Amino acid sequence: MKVGLFGLLGSGNMGNDGSLEVILAYLREHHPSAELSSLCSGADVVEARYGVPAEPLHWYYTRDRDPGPLARFGLKVFAKFRDSARVLRWVRRQDVVIVPGAGVLENTLPLRAWGFPLSLFLLSVFGRLTGTKVAFVNVGSNVINQRMMRFLIRWAAGLAHYRSFRDSLSRDSLATMGVDTSRDEVFPDLVFALPGPDVTVESGTVAVGLMDYHGSNDDRASADLIHKTYVEGMRRFVRWLVDGGHRVRLLIGDEVDEKIVREFMADMPETLVYEQIRTLGDVMAQIARAEVVVATRYHNVLCALKLGKPTVSVSYSAKNDRIMADMGIGEYTQDARTVDADRLIVQFTEVVAAADRIGLVLGENAGRKSAQLARQFEVLSAALGMPVETAKESTREVIS
Structure with missing residues (x-):
């Protein structure tokens, strides 16, 4: 089974990459025969650090850009068409695409509609057109006021095959924007599945x-x-x-x-x-x-x-x-x-x-959340039609 990983991965945001680590651990333990690849913003980092074949999501940022405003505008327009064709080709090669955690459906930080929101929209549209299952796993969202970005995020999420959220605030926000989330579940943030370090506390x-x-x-x-x-x-x-x-x-x-x-x-x-x-x-x-x-x-x-x-x-x-x-x-x-x-x-x-x-x-609440994540992975495998290939055990224990 071909499984793609999509997102702002390997580009310097540690939270995004932490969510990727958890999903990779889940896939490698329970679906070891899956053929993995990634379309992401930091392809070189994802390949080197996680051993996943990766392609850059945005062509414009992989080349030296002419400082002239007219040339820069022309390159950006050309890049959008080129990136759209790349997303389509990549999605067609996958059976399943997973968007791992992070606040991919929110705009709590400065963001342009024609950047990553457009990429998410294209992912879901092409997933529907090609029969590839797109899964937004344990993601964050907020109510978006900008009209174009709201449109792109709403349809990106609405066209997905599977959605889960890292908190009820995110699920409710997407519902407010017009997406039916009545069957979507809330699970703790994927980071609760990561192992804690064994180091000594420094007094003061x-x-x-x-x-x-x-x-x-x-x-x-x-x-x-x-x-x-x-x-x-x-x-x-x-x-x-x-x-x-x-x-x-x-x-x-x-x-x-x-x-x-x-x-x-x-x-x-x-x-x-x-x-x-x-x-x-x-x-x-x-x-x-x-x-x-x-x-x-x-x-x-x-x-x-x-x-x-x-x-x-x-x-x-x-x-x-x-x-x-x-x-x-x-x-x-x-x-x-x-x-x-x-x-x-x-x-x-x-x-x-x-x-x-x-x-x-x-300590009590963190332990409870870690245990709850085991069910997230069971639900995800079933929703994507991916039979577990190993003896059934807690994903949290495996990752830990």
């Missing part, structure tokens, strides 16, 4: 997750002000931690975030620690060394919760607030658009004081 260490944050698609007019407010608020909080004697480890969730890390390191070079992060496993290894986590990227927050760390979420999306509430500590959040350093200090102090209680609550 706080992990702070930074983000090159400029607001959402709806915030483009005030993006610079939002960015400035976020960076200044986080810098003031980090200075307070350092002045209080804490060892601070900086985290990222996407390679683009290293720009902000470099700014912080230049400002406080003797007191901050940053070790290069390229995978979600790297993120978890850093988080595991800390006693407390304060972070912005969704998968930084998610990994901290999975590992039972007292956590404060500087949230850029409702999905951050939802997972914090679902894990039992919803009071420790604030909006990344208007970071209040004084409030952040109070929230940090409160989670430290309640660390033992929070650790117990998070």
Whole structure:
């Protein structure tokens, strides 16, 4: 059986690649004879890191681009036709295409309709035309206001053969946009199936997750002000931690975030620690060394919760607030658009004081979510007509 993996994979976002790792572990354990390939944004990385033959999703970004505006526009138009033909050829070769997790149906960060949303739309349309089953597995969504992007996302999801969501907020958002989700199920985020690292906690260490944050698609007019407010608020909080004697480890969730890390390191070079992060496993290894986590990227927050760390979420999306509430500590959040350093200090102090209680609550909830994911994989195999090829056992145990 030919199984394709589709998405913004291998392009620097650790959360997306973490979801890919979980799906690959599931396929290789339960469907080892499946012939895998990928159409993705970071084909070279996916091939080298995961051993999956891959093709680039967007031709325009694989070549040197002429700086002239007219030539650039012409290349982009040509690239859209070329990319559409590539998606069709690739989809026709697959029996099944899986879009693994991540917020592929949302626009909580700046995004253009004619980029990845169009690619998703073409995937689902060509899947229907060629008889290839397209599955959106454990994905995130939000209510999209921009008319064209809403149209593309709505039809991309609506034409899919199978859908599941990582939270009820995502399922409800898609329903609000006109997709019948009454038969779609909600499962915990795929990251809960990843193994936790075996490292020693460093006393007094706080992990702070930074983000090159400029607001959402709806915030483009005030993006610079939002960015400035976020960076200044986080810098003031980090200075307070350092002045209080804490060892601070900086985290990222996407390679683009290293720009902000470099700014912080230049400002406080003797007191901050940053070790290069390229995978979600790297993120978890850093988080595991800390006693407390304060972070912005969704998968930084998610990994901290999975590992039972007292956590404060500087949230850029409702999905951050939802997972914090679902894990039992919803009071420790604030909006990344208007970071209040004084409030952040109070929230940090409160989670430290309640660390033992929070650790117990998070441990119980994380274990429950990991166990629930085993059913996600059973349902997926059945929905895609892929008989399990090995002795039946918990996928969570296999991945762990």
